[in-house]
Amino acid sequence: MRAGGRKLCAYAARLRVDPMEKLRALVRRYWGYSEFRPLQEEAMAHVLRGRDSLVVLPTGGGKSLCFQAPAAVKDGMALVISPLLSLMKDQVDALVANGIPAAKIDSSMTAADRKLTHYSIQQRDLKLLYVSPERVVQPDFIEYIRAAGISFVVVDEAHCISQWGHGFRPEYRALRCLREAFPGIGIHAFTATATQQVRGDIVRELALRDPAILVGPFDRPNLTYRLERRANGFAQIRGVIEEHAGESGIVYCIRRSEVDTLCARLCAAGHKALPYHAGMDDGARRRNQEAFSNETADIIVATVAFGMGIDKSNVRYVIHAAMPKSIEHYQQETGRAGRDGLPSDCWMFYSYADFKLWESILAKDDGEGAAIALDKLRGMLDFCGRRGCRHRGLAAYFAQTYEAKSCGACDHCLGSARGIENAGETVQAILAGIRELGDIAGPTYTATVLAGLREERVISKGHHRLASFGALAPNSAKQVRDWIEELAQQGILRKSGQYNILSATQEDRDSLGTATTPVLSVPFEGSARKAARPKDRGPLSESDQALFAVLRQARRQKAQELHVYPFIVFSDATLRDMARRRPLDRESFLAVQGVGQRKYESLGEEFIEIIRAYCEGPGVNPGMDRVSGKGN
Secondary structure, X not given: OOHHHHHHHHHHHHOOOOHHHXXXXXXXXXXXXXXXXXXXXXXXXXXXXXXXXXXXXXXXOOHHHHHHHHHHHOOOEEEEEOOOHHHHHHHHHHHHHOOOOEEEOOOOOOHHHHHHHHHHHHOOOOOEEEEOXXXXXXXXXXXXHHOOOEEEEEEOOHHHHOOOOOOOOHHHHHHHHHHHHOOOOEEEEXXXXXXXXXXXXXXXXXXXXXXXXXXXXXXXXXXXXXXXXXXXXXXXXXXXXXXXXXXXXXXXXXXXXXXXHHHHHHHHOOXXXXXXXXXXXXXXXXXXXXXXHOOOOOEEEEOOOOOOOOOOOXXXXXXXXXXXXXXXXXXXXXXXXXXXXXXEEEEEEEOHHHHHHHHHHHOOOOOHHXXXXXXXXXXXXXXXXXXXXXXXXXXXXXXXXXXXXOOOOEHHHHOOEEEOOOHHHHHHHHXXXXXXXXXXXXXXXXXHHHOOOOOHHXXXXXXXHOOOOOOOOOOOHHHHHHHHHHHHHOOOOEEEOOOOEEEOOHHHHHHOOOOOOOOOEEEOOOHHXXXXXXXXXXXXXXXXXXXXXXXXXXXXXXXXXXOOOHHHHOOXXXXXXXXXXXXXXXXXXXXXXXXXXXXXXXXXXXXXXXXXXXHOOOOOOOOEEOOOOEEO
C-alpha cells in the first residue's frame, strides 16, 4: 500500500466509531473545510448508509465532495463514472494533492501508468477509481473491477442519460447494467442540471432502488446575469473582456467558423485567446484547454463542445456571443463561472437570428428528440425577452421558488435593462406601420419604413408616402427592429412563413391600450454598463490585492514544478483568504479556507515564507492574522 493510502487508513482508524463524525474529521484534515454546503452532509450520509441516491446541486455546489469524502471513510474503492477524460484527470490530480489515493483508467495512459494503476487496484490501495461510461459497461471490465472490492458506484453528469437532458449521450443508456452488475451496493447519481422530468429518467434508467432524491437550490448568487440584444457583437464582447483584464473567461459561439473569427480578432486586439471546437484535432484541443487551465491563456473561445470537461474554479466570466439552445445549456455553461464561490459575470448578446439558426439546425433531426429540443429552444427565446429578475426566472424554470424581492445581480435588478419612456406610443406606432404595410413585410423592412430610411425599395413601392413612414425616427432601423423582436417575444406580434411576415392578432389589436403596456428596452452602453455593476468584487484592500497577485504568481510556478494546474495547488478563494489572513505559522495557515493537513505539509512552509517576505516589505504591517485577530 502506498504512503498516502497508509496514512489515510491509519488516521481513519484513530477516529471515533460514528461514520459521520469520522467523515467530518476527514473533510477538515484532507480538504480543509470545517463546514458543509447545503445538502452535502445529507448526500454523504446516504452514501455511507448504502442507500441509492440522486443528488442535484448547482455547479460549484460541492457535488464531488459528496462522494469523495465518503469514499475515504468506507472500506473498499468507489467506482466513479465520468464522461470526459480531462474531468477525470482534474479530479484525480486534486484528490492526490489532498492525500487521497485515487486513479483513472483511460486511453491516454502509458504502459507504466496502466501497470501502476493495476497494481494499486490489486493491492486495494485506491479509494476512488475514475472510468468512462464506455469502458465500465464492457463485460470483461465489470468482472475485473467486481473483484476489486467496490464500495459504491457514482454516475457523474447523470443528466446525460436522459433524452430530455441537455447533454444526452446514448452510451449512458448502457449504464442500466450497473444495477445487475453490482446488486448489493449503493448507486449514486450526481448532476448540476436536471428538471423533474430528467430526474425521473435518471431514476428509471439506472434502476435506482428507493433512492433519496436531494435537489439543492439552482440559484448561484455569486453570478451576475446580463442579457443584451446584439448590436456590435465584437465591441460588446471586447468591452466585457477588458473589464476583466488578466482574468480567466470563456466565450461561447454557435458555429465553429464564428469561434475562429472571433478568436483571431481578440488576439489581434492584444488578448490571450485560444479556440476550442470539434473541428480541431484532439491534440490542438487538448493543448488549448491545458493552456487555459495553466493560465498561459486568459480566454477560451468555444462552441458548446467546451465546458463539461473543465474543473477550473476561477473562471471569472462567461460570455454567450449568441443565444444557447436551451435554458439547461445556459445554466450549465454560465455555471462554469465562479465555481470557487467568488463574484463572476455572465453576459449574453443575442438576437432573433440566433433562434432561427438553432431552429434550422434542430430541424435536420427527426423524431421525439427534435421536438423536445425545439420546445426547449422556444423556452430559451422567451427567457431572453422576458422582463424580471433573471435569478428568479431560472429558479422558476427548475420549479423552485426565489424568495428575495431583488437579486442585486442581474440586468433587471441592477437597472441595466432599462425600459424606454412612452413605450405604449412606440408600440402603437409599430402596429400602425404593420397595418399600413398590409401584413406583407418582415421585421427588417418594417423597421426601415418606421425609421424613415429613403431606400430605393421603399421609394419604388411608394411606402415613403405612408403615414407611418419615419414615425419612429430618429431612432435607427436597428433599434426599431430590436423593439419589433421584443414585441414578438412578448406575444404582441406574430411571425409567419419563410420571410417572417409580421402581423398582430385581432385580440392583440383590441386589447392594447387597456392591457399592461409591453416593455421595450434600450441597453446601457459603455461607461453606463460599468456603473451598473454590483458590489465590489471582494473584501481585499489594495495591500491584500497586491499580496494576492504575488501568491497567484507563486501558485503558477509551483503548479509548473508539480505538473498540475494552478487551481489544483490552491483555488483563488483560498489565495484570497490567505491574502487577508496573512498566516505566519502552522495553526493560522491551517485556518485558511481550503487548506488541509496534506496541503500544509507539502506547501505550507513555502507559502508562509512568501507571505513573510511580503509582510516585511516597506509599508506593510507584518504581524497580524487580520481575520482571527491573532498576532503572529
